[in-house]
Amino acid sequence: MSALLSFRHLRKSFGERKLLDLxxxxxxxxxxxxxxxxxxxxxxxxxxxxxxxxTGEIAGFEFHGAPLTHGRxxxxxxxxxxxVHQHPYLFHTSVAHNIxxxxxxxxxxxxxxRQLAEEAIAWAGVDHLRAVxxxxxxxxxxxxVALARAKVLKPRLFLLDEPxxxxxxxxxxxxxxxxxxxxxxxCSLLIACHDRELIELPGMRRFHLKSGKLSEA
Amino acid sequence: MPFGLxxxxxxxIALGLAVLALPLAAAELRLAxxxxxxxxxxxxxxxxxxxxxSGIKVRLAIxxxxxxxxxxxxxxxxxxxxxxxxxxxxxxxxxxxxxRYAVAYNDFLIAGPPQDPAGVxxxxxxxxxLRKIHNAKVRFISRGDExxxxxxxxxxxxxxxxxxxxxxxxxxxxxxxxxxxxxxEMQAYTLCDRATFAAFRGRTGLEQLVEGDARLYNEYxxxxxxxxxxxxxxxxxxxxxxxxxxxxxxxxLITGFRIGGQQVFFLPAKPR
Amino acid sequence: MxxxxxxxxxxxxxxxxxxxxWTIIWISLRVSLSAxxxxxxxxxxxxxxxxxxxxxxxxLIVVLIQGLLSFPTVVVGLILYILLTRQGPLGAWQLLFTxxxxxxxxxxxxxxxxxxxxxxxxxxxxPRVHExxxxxxxxxxxAALTTLLEVRFAVVAGVFNGFGRVISEVGCAMMxxxxxxxxxxxxxxxxxxxxSKGDFAQGIALGVxxxxxxxxxxxxxxxxxxxxxxx
Numbered sequence: 218m219s220a221l222l223s224f225r226h227l228r229k230s231f232g233e234r235k236l237l238d239l240x241x242x243x244x245x246x247x248x249x250x251x252x253x254x255x256x257x258x259x260x261x262x263x264x265x266x267x268x269x270x271x272t273g274e275i276a277g278f279e280f281h282g283a284p285l286t287h288g289r290x291x292x293x294x295x296x297x298x299x300x301v302h303q304h305p306y307l308f309h310t311s312v313a314h315n316i317x318x319x320x321x322x323x324x325x326x327x328x329x330x331r332q333l334a335e336e337a338i339a340w341a342g343v344d345h346l347r348a349v350x351x352x353x354x355x356x357x358x359x360x361x362v363a364l365a366r367a368k369v370l371k372p373r374l375f376l377l378d379e380p381x382x383x384x385x386x387x388x389x390x391x392x393x394x395x396x397x398x399x400x401x402x403x404c405s406l407l408i409a410c411h412d413r414e415l416i417e418l419p420g421m422r423r424f425h426l427k428s429g430k431l432s433e434a
Numbered sequence: 435m436p437f438g439l440x441x442x443x444x445x446x447i448a449l450g451l452a453v454l455a456l457p458l459a460a461a462e463l464r465l466a467x468x469x470x471x472x473x474x475x476x477x478x479x480x481x482x483x484x485x486x487x488s489g490i491k492v493r494l495a496i497x498x499x500x501x502x503x504x505x506x507x508x509x510x511x512x513x514x515x516x517x518x519x520x521x522x523x524x525x526x527x528x529x530x531x532x533x534r535y536a537v538a539y540n541d542f543l544i545a546g547p548p549q550d551p552a553g554v555x556x557x558x559x560x561x562x563x564l565r566k567i568h569n570a571k572v573r574f575i576s577r578g579d580e581x582x583x584x585x586x587x588x589x590x591x592x593x594x595x596x597x598x599x600x601x602x603x604x605x606x607x608x609x610x611x612x613x614x615x616x617x618x619e620m621q622a623y624t625l626c627d628r629a630t631f632a633a634f635r636g637r638t639g640l641e642q643l644v645e646g647d648a649r650l651y652n653e654y655x656x657x658x659x660x661x662x663x664x665x666x667x668x669x670x671x672x673x674x675x676x677x678x679x680x681x682x683x684x685x686x687l688i689t690g691f692r693i694g695g696q697q698v699f700f701l702p703a704k705p706r
Numbered sequence: 707m708x709x710x711x712x713x714x715x716x717x718x719x720x721x722x723x724x725x726x727x728w729t730i731i732w733i734s735l736r737v738s739l740s741a742x743x744x745x746x747x748x749x750x751x752x753x754x755x756x757x758x759x760x761x762x763x764x765x766l767i768v769v770l771i772q773g774l775l776s777f778p779t780v781v782v783g784l785i786l787y788i789l790l791t792r793q794g795p796l797g798a799w800q801l802l803f804t805x806x807x808x809x810x811x812x813x814x815x816x817x818x819x820x821x822x823x824x825x826x827x828x829x830x831x832x833p834r835v836h837e838x839x840x841x842x843x844x845x846x847x848x849a850a851l852t853t854l855l856e857v858r859f860a861v862v863a864g865v866f867n868g869f870g871r872v873i874s875e876v877g878c879a880m881m882x883x884x885x886x887x888x889x890x891x892x893x894x895x896x897x898x899x900x901x902s903k904g905d906f907a908q909g910i911a912l913g914v915x916x917x918x919x920x921x922x923x924x925x926x927x928x929x930x931x932x933x934x935x936x937x
Contacts, residue, residue, distance in 0.1 A: 500904035579902055580904075607898070619792055
């Protein structure tokens with residue numbers, strides 16, 4: 218297993234309170250990890266720091282072999298790591314446009330973009346919603362679109378924040394099915410969640426965040 | 435305590451009544467006058483002198499000729515001073531005004547850029563000068579606002595047999611002072627009364643090029659509003675104002691008024 | 707009564723297609739819309755930058771913008787006049803008493819309104835917008851455009867507000883335009899002239915047009931709020 222992302226330590230404090238105080242950690246290429254922990258344990262913060270959305274005290278941060286200084290992730294790394302919010306934000310355009318957004322941002326044009334977007338739309342099973350705007354989507358549909366929006370970019374690392382937390386029944390099953398696909402396709406995933414079914418997916422490594430420390434379960 | 439409170443509240447009531455009574459107690463003359471008189475600065479001399487002599491406070495509204503005459507025609511002012519004889523006579527004929535009294539006169543002149551591209555410098559014939567300006571296709575700025583100046587300008591164009599227009603004839607709806615500034619900026623010609631021109635001398639870079647034509651005569655007159663038509667009008671103070679304005683004291687101020695050492699207002703041949 | 711008669715004449719003038727009247731309306735629209743087109747892009751950029759970046763002097767600029775919101779337009783006209791007059795620093799451009807000068811003045815007047823609304827709009831944006839855009843690989847510029855698109859209703863509300871402020875302002879237009887018929891006479895300066903002439907009919911006609919504009923803006927804003935929510 219080659220290392221995709223690693224750090225020597227990672228610390229984050231809010232004022233007096235030390236939220237995260239992580240020891241050396243490695244995310245392997247093609248590996249899927251679930252991080253469990255109580256609410257407020259810092260799962261989301263950890264993901265956001267790795268996504269470059271928040272700052273933290275990190276030493277020895279390496280991504281795909283190349284060392285990085287922290288702060289904001291440079292553009293080439295941002296292309297390789299995609300973070301999906303717990304409540305994903307869909308732009309007020311259409312499902313199709315949302316899914317194609319990242320491709321457009323990377324300068325992928327015309328036929329190639331349309332093809333890739335079509336594949337992702339089919340993958341998420343949202344073809345019948347392609348022209349619909351976010352106001353008319355259910356929570357589950359939004360989550361699927363967000364996953365497709367991330368997947369279409371073929372990132373090296375997915376950071377999924379509580380992907381099924383607000384879903385139940387059919388919606389939850391569909392989201393889990395998509396994530397199961399990602400795992401099967403050997404995507405590198407880091408998922409913060411409580412969901413029993415996700416935790417127990419085959420191939421999933423499980424970590425627990427408590428009192429600022431990560432431990433493998 | 436109760437005693438103090440009672441006399442305090444009585445004092446407050448008395449003060450309140452006194453404040454309310456103030457506007458009723460002070461005599462006020464509502465006067466309207468045209469821009470030209472204001473721009474020349476004559477009113478700044480005359481009004482305070484009248485207030486001192488009569489003890490009457492003057493509330494002065496400045497506006498375009500049409501506007502101030504409209505005020506008088508509606509009875510919104512007590513007296514009006516302007517310089518379009520025909521309009522003033524109409525005011526009297528329509529019964530809105532009592533009587534027209536000529537107060538002062540001066541003349542108009544044609545001002546223009548020092549280079550004088552139309553070549554009208556020194557001409558005494560204003561009508562011919564306008565014709566030359568028109569044919570030379572140089573910029574001319576008109577007041578365009580039915581003011582005394584504008585009315586006079588239209589008369590001259592008519593006498594010249596010309597319909598002014600075209601890209602070089604600018605109709606600017608602003609006061610005389612502003613039109614002079616504009617003419618200075620654009621190096622254009624314009625018709626202006628002597629007093630305003632003198633007041634703005636040096637600021638515009640324009641020179642007086644054509645003057646002395648009898649047709650450039652500019653007479654100012656005062657008309658008091660008719661109390662029979664408009665009962666709310668302050669006829670008593672208006673009458674005092676008219677009397678004062680045609681008195682020797684006012685006449686001395688008018689003829690003694692100087693701009694840059696020059697006399698710019700004269701007494702009409704028949705003062706009454 | 708005089709007023710009723712004037713109003714009746716006013717409507718007759720409007721609907722008869724009176725050339726002079728419609729020239730005034732056209733000049734008003736041309737000048738104000740040009741001013742908005744000129745001022746909106748830089749104002750929106752400034753609003754965005756102020757909402758997103760911390761830099762020394764930022765708070766001062768925000769305070770300045772909000773102070774300029776009610777800056778007297780006649781003072782803007784005065785300052786512009788001093789700049790454009792023949793002896794002034796920009797005198798060589800000979801812009802005084804032209805529509806271009808009016809456009810400049812109105813652009814300056816509209817700018818703080820546009821910037822303040824853009825700033826509020828971006829500050830009110832969901833923080834996830836920017837995060838999502840960045841996370842999907844958008845450059846800072848693209849992320850900015852995406853954010854602005856997401857809050858476009860609030861930004862457009864600023865444009866309508868700016869339009870309202872300049873379409874009816876008279877102080878600056880008079881100073882730098884000079885109210886020249888057919889050239890720099892717009893609705894508010896024409897109304898000023900008509901009242902100075904004592905001619906109410908034309909003044910009322912133009913006043914009605916201005917009120918219709920104001921009403922149109924109000925309706926448009928109301929529609930926007932219905933569609934976009936109070937975002």
